[in-house]
Amino acid sequence: METEWPFRLVRCKVTFPQHPARAHDLGVFLRLAELMADLGAQDTVLLHTLTTLWMFLPTDKVIGLRDALKPLLDAGFIVGAEVAEAPLCDLSSNIFYRRPDLVQHIVLHPDMPETIPLTHDTPRICELCHVRPSRPAPERDEESGVEEFLCAVCAGFREKSSREGRFNKLGGSWEKENFPVAWVRIALDYDRLWCVLKDLFRRYVKANTDLPDDTIREHVNQLRDAALMVDFTRDYNDLLRHFADALRRDFGDASIEEIAGERPELLVVALKEAGQAFKIVDTFETEFRSVFPLCEDDSPISLSISISNAKYPFFEHWRFLDAPQQANAIRIQAVGRARLELSIPRFRALRNLGLEETKASSKLHNAAAVFARTDSHLLEQVDLLDGIKKFPNLFAATSQGFSVADLLAYHKIAGIGGVL
Numbered sequence: 001m002e003t004e005w006p007f008r009l010v011r012c013k014v015t016f017p018q019h020p021a022r023a024h025d026l027g028v029f030l031r032l033a034e035l036m037a038d039l040g041a042q043d044t045v046l047l048h049t050l051t052t053l054w055m056f057l058p059t060d061k062v063i064g065l066r067d068a069l070k071p072l073l074d075a076g077f078i079v080g081a082e083v084a085e086a087p088l089c090d091l092s093s094n095i096f097y098r099r100p101d102l103v104q105h106i107v108l109h110p111d112m113p114e115t116i117p118l119t120h121d122t123p124r125i126c127e128l129c130h131v132r133p134s135r136p137a138p139e140r141d142e143e144s145g146v147e148e149f150l151c152a153v154c155a156g157f158r159e160k161s162s163r164e165g166r167f168n169k170l171g172g173s174w175e176k177e178n179f180p181v182a183w184v185r186i187a188l189d190y191d192r193l194w195c196v197l198k199d200l201f202r203r204y205v206k207a208n209t210d211l212p213d214d215t216i217r218e219h220v221n222q223l224r225d226a227a228l229m230v231d232f233t234r235d236y237n238d239l240l241r242h243f244a245d246a247l248r249r250d251f252g253d254a255s256i257e258e259i260a261g262e263r264p265e266l267l268v269v270a271l272k273e274a275g276q277a278f279k280i281v282d283t284f285e286t287e288f289r290s291v292f293p294l295c296e297d298d299s300p301i302s303l304s305i306s307i308s309n310a311k312y313p314f315f316e317h318w319r320f321l322d323a324p325q326q327a328n329a330i331r332i333q334a335v336g337r338a339r340l341e342l343s344i345p346r347f348r349a350l351r352n353l354g355l356e357e358t359k360a361s362s363k364l365h366n367a368a369a370v371f372a373r374t375d376s377h378l379l380e381q382v383d384l385l386d387g388i389k390k391f392p393n394l395f396a397a398t399s400q401g402f403s404v405a406d407l408l409a410y411h412k413i414a415g416i417g418g419v420l
């Protein structure tokens with residue numbers, strides 16, 4: 001191929017305007033996973049995850065950007081695209097960092113009606129996406145009698161999930177039996193991956209050659225990493241499948257719903273016993289270490305878990321789960337109760353302290369009870385620190401730099417599970 005030909009490298013983040021509320025509203029993810037798999041089979045697509053897509057496009061407009069993304073736009077998704085144009089020989093994924101002056105930022109929306117007719121037939125805006133006119137007749141929930149006005153797209157997602165018999169545990173028995181559920185999201189951050197790949201390459205060259213630092217730096221800066229990113233994404237997909245399979249083995253099919261795709265980046269797990277939230281993280285950590293043993297300290301892959309009862313609106317969880325990657329790879333929140341964010345090695349260190357042991361656990365429990373009584377985090381922390389030296393594993397934890405807030409959050413999250 002002629003390497004001087006100009007090409008465009010496009011990286012996209014796909015989002016949706018819906019605020020999924022009921023279990024069947026998660027049909028939006030079923031459709032998204034299908035569309036991404038279809039697009040991923042095209043020659044122009046370099047790699048994709050559930051919400052990320054990288055593609056090469058010629059610049060001669062034979063395939064325009066909007067045309068290439070048409071299936072997503074037609075299905076109601078919104079695509080934020082960064083587009084870099086350069087000769088093919090110069091067009092590696094690091095162009096987004098190397099030549100920001102060549103990068104255009106574009107947001108593509110689905111085609112919309114120019115005006116929404118306010119007649120008796122189309123009385124209002126869709127209650128889920130707030131962007132399209134609703135269908136004339138409301139959707140009626142047989143059990144509660146609640147009526148909702150939805151557009152054809154949002155109603156279509158709901159019907160798809162229902163037709164395929166999906167999410168029945170989440171919307172059925174788990175809600176009725178009132179189990180807490182843990183929404184589990186794994187994500188790959190390509191910005192961080194680029195830094196990690198550069199660092200791994202630098203360390204490899206340094207360990208295996210006698211080259212001076214200046215020369216190594218030059219090699220690192222010239223690293224063409226698109227192929228490495230594709231390889232890494234393939235391994236990441238393997239990790240997703242291994243993780244979901246391991247969770248099924250640990251928890252049983254009756255406790256898991258995979259939300260979308262062959263290699264799910266989003267799952268929900270019913271926590272039927274105390275301690276199971278951390279079991280999810282243990283499983284992730286084991287699988288992660290077997291696939292990416294060199295990436296633990298600065299992982300481009302994150303695990304986020306958000307816990308509440310099954311009825312709590314999904315879009316509130318999604319706000320936490322889909323946040324841009326934070327400093328720590330492991331993030332857990334129990335809505336309204338506790339939040340814990342740690343790197344993978346720090347999480348393992350905390351687990352190894354054995355804080356579930358009876359004496360330590362009751363000390364933590366008493367401190368948490370002070371908060372329940374006084375609503376004061378300060379008094380809670382003072383209570384925990386009082387006489388802490390008599391509790392070897394708690395004292396060891398503070399000596400290792402874990403904050404009192406971390407220990408209390410750990411204790412609260414560990415206690416979640418079983419019927420609420």
Ligand SMILES: [Zn+2]
Binds near residue numbers: 127131132152154
């Ligand atoms: Zn809608």
